[in-house]
Amino acid sequence: MKIKTILLLITLLPAIVNAQWVQANLPPITYSKNALADKFVEFNNTIYAGSFYYGLFHSTDDGNTWTQIRKDLFKQISSIAVVENRLFVNVSLQGVYFTNNEGSTWEKLDVPFLDSSNYVDNVFENNGYLIIYSSVVGFLRMSSENKWERINGDLPEAAKFVYRLNNSNGNITIIINDASFKKHIFTSSNSGSNWYELPYPSILDDINCVENDGNNIFIGTTKGYGSISYDSIGVYMYSQQAKNWKRLSGGGKSWTEVNDISAFVNRLFIATANSLQKSTDGGLTWEKVTNGIPENLSIRSIDRINGNIYVLLYDSRLFRSTDGGETWVNISSNLVYETTDYIHDIAGTDTNLFLHHGGSVGVFTTSNNSKDWAKADLDISSIKAYISAEQTSFFKIFGPYISYDKGLNWIKIETPGGGMPRPFLWTNDITLCDTTLIAATNLGVVVCGYHNPNIMIAANSKGWTTTFTEAIGNCLIEKNKIAFMGTDKGIYTSSDFGITWKQFALTGQNVKWLFLINNKIYAFTKEKVFISALSELSWSEKNLAIQNLQKVVYSQNKFYAYVGDNNTWGNVLENSVDNITSIELEAFSFPTTYFLSQNYPNPFNPETTISYSIPASLNPSKGGTFVSLKVFDLLGREVATLVDEYKQAGTYKVIFNVKTPYMASLPSGIYFYRLQAGSYSETKKLMLMK
Template sequence: MALKKLLFFTVLTFFLSNFALTQWQFVGFQTGVGSFPSISVSGPNTVAIGGGPNGQPKVYLSINGGVNWTTLGTTGLGTLEFYCIWMKDANTIFTGDGGAVGGAGGNASYYKTTDGGATWTVLGSTGGSAGFINGIVFSNTNPMFGVTESDPPLGAGQPYYLSITTDGGVTWTVTNPPGVSGAASAQNSIVVIDDQWYGFGMNAGASRVYYTSNGGSTWNVGNLGIAGSFISGFAMSTDKLRGIAISNTSLPNVARTTDGGQTWTSVNTGGDVTGYGTVKWIEGTDIVYISGQTGASGVVKKSTDGGVTWSTMTTGGITGLTHMEFFKDVNAVGITIYGYAVAGDGSVIKLVDMVTSLNPVNSEIPTEFKLQQNFPNPFNPVTTINFSIPKSSHVTLKVFNSIGQEVASIVNKYLPAGNYSEQFAATSNLTSGVYFYKLTADGFSDTKKLMLVK
């Protein structure tokens, strides 16, 4: 009996500890963040909040996972509260303010510090009488490329204000994408994949996003076809095909694209996610998070299949979530995702989400992508397929019949660099004949032939 009790409590402890690692928990509280604070993460325990009360720009920094916070200096800053923030590390931080005091907008500015907030430098100002700096975002795949985005400085429907950097934020070049009738843009809705694909959510009229897929040469409107017009969250996969967007109203308010933003369909997340919803797609994976409100309670939804299905996460009873960000740490067994979200009252919640992957067959790191011939071949009913990936990537390994129809998905997940061995077991409905298996990873693709003989 004692042994059974020990085993029970051991299993229970294991379950609870792992459950806690994959749910949000309250970690700290910071006063004076303003009504719409933003958050940025540069490491597992390094996080910053940008905000401030009316007319008081504030940046707060934590280096112990949100437990304790330091108020950074304001030398060189203006007198307007911040509406967005992006940190490269604890020393290098970018922020953008909200234009005129009181939220009217206009002549918004964006800043940079390289000494942990001791001094700040003005990088640029929008001019005009309308708009806010709604986002400063750098590409995860090309960290030297970043975009600062503002509402149209001359009012809704006029050209937008974008400032582009290709040297990590040292210098910036202003561009002005064409305006869209009646629309400005939404705070923290900007998404940047690389120097070709970036965009943001609109805030008026029909539910729409605005994006470029060719580095700003042309701009496209994506009509979401969902309720609401304020698109507060927008995210894309690094494949530049799949994306999720959310409005700040009630259902149906989440949409999904699989063709790079051209067409969108409504998605059922299993319940309302209203308020200033945020969407974040974890680079190189199929994991997507949505944050917002359900009634009076904060809520975070999670998808592990690119937004097709969703589960609800706990949020520690926090209300009024305004923004969330993530840091992805690649390790030997997969990835660990560190997430932080902030609420309008200054509450901060944290997520540590461990995602395991397939186990490499050995510890050797290959130097090239490679798909090997299956063995045995011909086979019945099981064969082995070996492949190698020299860098962490989202990997798919699929089997197709002779007319191109998918008959099996063997691998469809994020994997660290390594050599892998997978088995394909032909199901009873597959007939004898020639089939093809295809490996895709980080732009690499290779297809080989296999033969099933029953």
């Protein structure tokens, strides 16, 4: 009876030596980043701006300069409010803080009805009260005497799940979905003491915003799932005197969607997807506001604060008008967040190391082992860097830039994409082999041939052809018109410019990065580095002991390791090639003869370990020596196959475990295991005792 595959653990025994990776010298980059503030209040002649990403800022000179407040405390600001002489700041997932001395000191607000895990969704001021909305308990109101009360009396239970809220002109207006997803509109003119439900308009569009001027309620719409066209998009008004809804003029495709509404002093302002609109006749006619407001840009919101109007664009620029909307001034030019940028990527050639910083900082390069850095002449804002081949550099930005002079000049080409030969394909690496571009992708290999590299700038680069699909292509190098590719199944080679591929070495290893240096081949996985002379494959191996390794590059006789995780993106370690090579050669020697060890423990139940050694391969081009290790019963019947593949030189161990579904019926007794490798064959005895 032959038993199929069992649970195995097969490892090549590596040397464990400190590879002496050290911190690389990196250029200190500090730059100004848009603070992305979107909540604003005015308090004691000071403008406060809250950002969900970068905390709280204030300006005492009408927005000319801004200062960040308590960046150690305030990270994600979801709302801010001023009540009497106190400024309240709602920090996402932390709670509400307040100050009564313009930010010199802060205290956390003790909110009844909420435990430590019941976070606040919104805080705002209404008629002298502080109002808190929480999706857990609904609406709470605090008086000037710090007395709290729940103000959900006239609201249904579903009012805890508010998806639109407006606080303007002393009125609170909310839109909710009930349990059956039916929408309702409620309004209160006495700070939540009483709520009044309005009839919901008969529209198919989604309500994007709501406004209440005390006499009328306005809603702005965007195209909903039930809509079949943009024609009904616009502004609708409910008259509390006439008790009905009507659509105001304007809208449709010209507005695309209405993002916000603000009504005051006989003027109605509309923030649309492409402009700020104003009406002075109750919505009968509209005009585009242009005096200081950029044209054809999406307006995110409109706020009225102490008689001033604030308009926020989706690119986070903030404009203010102090004359009722006649003129506008950008007050956010200096509303920035100072940050030390992290590293997005690294890349290397023989002579230069490239480092890409995020934001608008760009690419830096060094030619003296990271001692001195200079800004690279690459006007690319979002780079993913790949360096392939000793003479050619690639920078990928949804399609790479290629350089034939080691980064001095760049030409943009098109990699597989758009007209790619297979769907869902992305390029992991790319190299030039003679006049053919070879791309290693998540689906294998695609190639694109050229007769003259100088015509790369032409549109010919769309002619990609799939040539290999048996493994994920991770990395590529080229030597004397031979292409080497690291894959998730080992190293492959091609001698016909990427058309056909054959297994070369390190079968089963997920080779991420390959380098040819001084006739030695260096193959990196995320955990190890393998080293061998190219002329005669005999691999040494070393555990890297680097946490969160993301990439390895080579430059100026050094390896650079780009490491990081979600919290620490952007560190770079370095190690000399000589150091790694000498450590490896001293630390590990390969067996010179075949050897099969006695299993241990013996007798065993349920598992035992078998070790064996393979000397240098006689067939390196086939991926090593073909090894077979099988288990037989006393009658000579095969019961398990432990190894059945090509193996590189080294010492291995395999665990034979009988506590599996396939092995459950295997009885106690004597068994034999036999190793066959090339012309070598050896058999030993083991005993299972259940």
